[in-house]
Amino acid sequence: MKLNKSDKEVNYVAQQITQLRQKTLKNRKKWSAQNLNKPVAFWTKTERLLNEIGKEFTIILRTRGCEWALKHGGCSMCGYIEDAAIENVESSHIISQFDYAINQTVNKIKNSNDRYVLKIFNSGSFFDDNEITSVVREHIYRKIAEIREITEFSMESRVEYITQDKLDQINQFIPDKHVEVGIGLESVTNHIRNTYINKNVSYADFIESINLCARNRIGSKIYLLFKPPFLNEQAAIDDCASSIKEISNLKVNTISINPCNIQKGSLIEYLWYTNRYRPPWFYSLFDCFKMALTPQTLKKIRILCDPSGAGSKRGIHNCLRKTCNEKMKHSLREFVFHQDLSQLDQIDYDCVCKKKYEIIRSS
Ligand code: SF4
Ligand SMILES: [Zn+2]
Structure with a gap:
């Protein structure tokens, strides 16, 4: 993977991230052995499935952490390394974490009338053998295959770990479920992705990965970051809208938009503390969706968006009035559940902050 990382700005961002991460x-x-036998978290809640509203069962596993963050500081918005073990976690511990979450939840899933998507996150790459071994992956796949109500499965990985053998293993054990590999592209613009976000992923490698998934009849879910650092509201809208439009024309199944939130220990947190970054406004996100999407696109591609920290200072928010954010959150949820753009206009509340927003949108 060859990246152009020579200008001063790249060095500044990358250096800042490395220093913060080292600290x-x-x-x-x-982490004690006891802690390593339980996952970071797990939960179930309502989610948009491929063709219907169903439930998600999410498990966050604690592994050694993302290699890119451990070795080179990682991405500017990411604080996931805070949840990681940093040192190697034995396969037996990771299997215990997964089994713990499954055993606590399986009856609820089996007794429910809903279909489920199982989402596994490990704050890094599911296909990185240093985080999760092939033995653990096989254990997980066998379990998923046994639970009929789980009809979809997703995990995430950096592109460098998505290889033929990893996809073969999925097709061997869970050939009958819809599987999506989550890939963080963040933006189609190289400069934004690799300079402002410090992602270190080339567009060519990304295209190769989604094509590899498609050739293996495995789906892909593309993550886009809404409002990376160093972009104002208008630039964030333009960047994300052009990314959605371009990605919609590729062989992908889902686009997941992540409005940037302030994660602990990240470069974004440092910029936020020093008044050089504000999380996006809901108004911007809604305008971006309206600019980039049509009912036809939504028939072809599923759009997901479930922002962390929404309505709080660290997450996407308008003003900090509770009603203002609650109304926006409700509309966003309805839009995602029904894949229906008209939901974004059904807000029976006109907040005074809209005028302030219009003024600062392009500043
Ligand atoms: S966003 Fe993903 S690739 Fe970037 S540092 Fe975080 S876990 Fe690693
Ligand atoms: Zn408001």
Whole structure:
């Protein structure tokens, strides 16, 4: 993977991230064996499935953490390394984490009338053997195959770990479920992705990965970051809208939009503390969707958006009035559940912050 990382700005962002990350990693406590036998978190809630409204069952596994973050500081908005073990986690521990979440939830899933998507996150790459071994992946796949109500499965990985053998293993054990590999592209613009976000992913490698998935009849879910650092509201709308339009023409099944939130230990957090970054406004996100999407696109591609920290200072928000954010959150949820753009206009509340927003949108 060859990336053009020579200008001063690249060096500045990358250096800042490396320094911040080193500080975080130095102060990290060691996880006890007992903690390593339970996942970081797991939950179920309503989610848009491929063709209907159903439920998600999400499990966050604790692994050693993302290689890109451990070795090179990682991406400017990412603080996932805070949840990671930093040191190698034995396969037996990861299997215990997964089994714990499954055992606590399986009856609920089996007794429900809903279909489920199982989402596994490991704050890194599911296909990186240093985080999750092939033995663990096989254990997970066998379990998924046994639970009829789980009709979809998704995980995420950086492109460098998505290889033929990883996809073969999925097709061997779970050939009958809809599987999506989540890939963080963040933006179709190289400069934004690799300079402002420090993603270190080339567009050519991304295209190769989604084509590999498609050739293996495995779906892909593309993550886009809404409002990366160093972009104002208008630039964020333009960047994300052009990314959605371009990605919609590729062989992908889902686009998941992540409005940027302030994660602990990230470069974004540092910029936020020093008044050089504000999380996006809901108004911007809604305008972006209206600019980029049509009912035809929504028939072809599923759009997901479930922002972390929505309505709070660290997440996407308008003003901090509760009603203002609650109304926006409700419309966003309805839009995603029904894949229906008209839901974004059904807000029976006109907040005074709209005028302030119009003024600062392009500033
Ligand atoms: S966003 Fe993904 S690739 Fe980037 S540092 Fe975080 S876990 Fe690693
Ligand atoms: Zn408001």
